[in-house]
Amino acid sequence: MIARSWQMLKSDGILYIVLPKPCLYNSRYCNDIVWNDLMTSIGFQKLNGKVTDRLVYWIGKKIEKGSGVILKKEVMGGKTRNNFCVVWKGWDHYHSE
Numbered sequence: 001m002i003a004r005s006w007q008m009l010k011s012d013g014i015l016y017i018v019l020p021k022p023c024l025y026n027s028r029y030c031n032d033i034v035w036n037d038l039m040t041s042i043g044f045q046k047l048n049g050k051v052t053d054r055l056v057y058w059i060g061k062k063i064e065k066g067s068g069v070i071l072k073k074e075v076m077g078g079k080t081r082n083n084f085c086v087v088w089k090g091w092d093h094y095h096s097e
Helices: 002-008 021-025 032-042 091-096
Strands: 014-020 044-051 055-062
Touching: 002 014, 002 032, 014 021, 021 032, 021 055, 032 044, 032 055
Parallel strands: none
Antiparallel strands: 014 055, 044 055
């Protein structure tokens, strides 16, 4: 859905995402660094963000398509962590399906 958002937005379009805070701060596979790398790989540059007690707000601007790949990799261990993860295999994989 995020990749489709990139395709739907006009040049310099703005994407606003709201996630539950545990998605980035209590996940085995994702944190704010991984999230920002993912969004850059898809083609968004972070403009602003905010973290509240329950939510994470992320605002990004559409830029050129990225070329990176983000795979599932454990960044924080622990039995109490959730399994939230977003995998990006790049535009070639996205368009071949």
